[in-house]
Every structure is written in structure tokens, then in C-alpha cells.
Amino acid sequence: MVEIMVKCENCGFIKWVKAPRYQSYTSCPVCGRNMKLKAVRGGKIKVVQCPSCNTFQATKSKNRFKCRICGRSTEMSKLKVYASVDNARDASIIVRKLNSGKT
Ligand SMILES: [Zn+2]
Numbered sequence: 001m002v003e004i005m006v007k008c009e010n011c012g013f014i015k016w017v018k019a020p021r022y023q024s025y026t027s028c029p030v031c032g033r034n035m036k037l038k039a040v041r042g043g044k045i046k047v048v049q050c051p052s053c054n055t056f057q058a059t060k061s062k063n064r065f066k067c068r069i070c071g072r073s074t075e076m077s078k079l080k081v082y083a084s085v086d087n088a089r090d091a092s093i094i095v096r097k098l099n100s101g102k103t
């Protein structure tokens with residue numbers, strides 16, 4: 001299932017919508033403005049979660065993901081891709097957001 005990231009240009013809130021339900025605009029639950037869709041399908045940089053230490057990280061790898069925190073290496077096909085974007089800045093925003101929300 002492809003998920004598409006939407007980012008609020010006003011307050012920076014990020015959320016994901018599932019591709020089949022995707023609309024070109026959706027309103028921000030934080031500030032109520034319209035959120036624009038950011039590219040996500042087929043981006044070069046993928047945001048994944050390490051199954052071992054649960055840390056979210058961005059990777060450009062297609063085959064194996066190696067965790068920078070615990071060193072565990074996992075096949076990309078076994079990981080859930082939370083977002084896939086084309087620029088490193090967006091990737092780091094998402095990673096920070098996801099890591100700050102994890103329990
Ligand atoms: Zn907002």
C-alpha cells in the first residue's frame with residue numbers, strides 16, 4: 001500500500017493518506033488550512049522503522065537497510081515504508097516527527 005505524505009505549509013504538520021483515498025487537498029487537523037500533497041510515490045529516499053530498536057530513519061538503499069543506531073541489517077522488502085520523498089530535507093522532517101512521536 002502506497003501512502004502519500006501531506007504537509008501543511010502553514011504549521012508544518014505532516015500526515016499520511018492511503019493512496020486510493022487520496023485527494024488533491026485535505027485540511028490540516030491542527031490549523032485548518034488546506035494541506036498540499038507532497039510528492040511521495042517513488043521518491044528516492046525512504047523513511048523506514050528499524051524492527052530492532054524502533055528508530056525511524058531515512059535511507060536511499062533499495063536492497064538492505066542498515067540501522068545507524070543498533071547496526072541491524074534488514075531487507076527493504078520486509079520493512080514498512082512510512083514515506084518516500086525526493087529530498088533529504090523532507091526526509092529529515094519526517095524522521096524527526098516520527099521519532100518524537102514514538103513511545
Ligand atoms: Zn496546519
Ligand SMILES: [Zn+2]
Nearest residue numbers: 050053067070
Ligand atoms: Zn536499529
